Amino acid sequence: MRFRTALAAAAIALSAACSGSSGSSGPSGGPPPAPLTVVEVVPADGATGVSPSAPVRVTFSEAVDPATVQGAIAVAGATGTVTVSGAVATFTPAVLLGDTTYAARVTAGVRSLAGGALAADHAWSFTTGANRAPVAVAGADQDVATGAAVALDGSGSVDPDGAGLEYAWTQVAGPDVTDGAGALHGPAPAFTAPAEVATLVFDLTVRDGQSESAPDRTVVTVLRNPAAALFVAPGGDDTAAGTRAAPLATLG
Known part of the structure; x- marks a missing residue:
């Protein structure tokens, strides 16, 4: 009788131990994560x-x-x-x-x-740290034909802090090509050159969300035929090619 009672008590203890260990396991039966x-x-x-x-x-x-x-x-x-x-x-x-x-x-x-x-x-x-102002780069001056498609290029503009930029090209001279807005927007806005010979001048400023750059200027010269144009400038050279980069001193 004593033996059967002890055996039953051992079985109950073993069952309780197994029940307790299963309650603390993780989802796959192992320890919790x-x-x-x-x-x-x-x-x-x-x-x-x-x-x-x-x-x-x-x-x-x-x-x-x-x-x-x-x-x-x-x-x-x-x-x-x-x-x-x-x-x-x-x-x-x-x-x-x-x-x-x-x-x-x-x-x-x-x-x-x-x-x-x-x-x-x-x-x-x-x-x-202190915000650093961005730098506007309006790109090289251009010589284009009358009625030609023109694209400005401000892709060289940078923000020292790496922020995104907003671009504003204010037209300060020449026949209006902004549809009355006074400015073009975006890093490379496009427009159609006037039908007559003209000089278009734009000042580019960029903003980084907190400060604005100093303006940088680009000039678009509208010509009847840019390939046939000759450029003359003080200090030019009559043996030069007569281009904007290498102007003549005089015209014969």
Whole structure:
């Protein structure tokens, strides 16, 4: 009798032990996934002098599920795109202003590929450095025929901080080719040259969302036949080709 009672008690204890171990296993029967943590943020918390074009990177303790990261990384007051590569998520802002403190946050709910979750929000802040003004480059002067299609070229314009640019070409001389607007817009606006000989002058300025460049000028000379034109200038040379770059001194 004592033997049967002891055997029954041992069976109950074994059943309880098996039941307890199954409750702590992971989805596949193994241990539960480790919680996800934030290992590093760039710019670091409290960083100053950060370039306004710098991306914001978050490194996690292991590779993350990209679907859970979208919308989970934010910089207050800024829009941007998020990309994921392994354990690193990168927020690339459309534009950040200079001399500005930004609050960044990764919200809880980001998960690793193994299923471990970030348990709580991770917040930090950084301050950008002084915004540097962009530089406008209006491109080379042009000689075109009457009625020809003309395209301006501001592709050489740059922003030292890497921000996107807005382009404004203000026409300051010549018959209007802006349909009364007074300016053309975009990095390479196009128009039709007047039907008569004329000189068109444009001043290009570019903006980076915070400051504006100094103007840069380009001149479009409208000629009946540019290929047959001869150019004369003080200091020219009568043995030169007579082009704009190599003008003559006199005309015979």
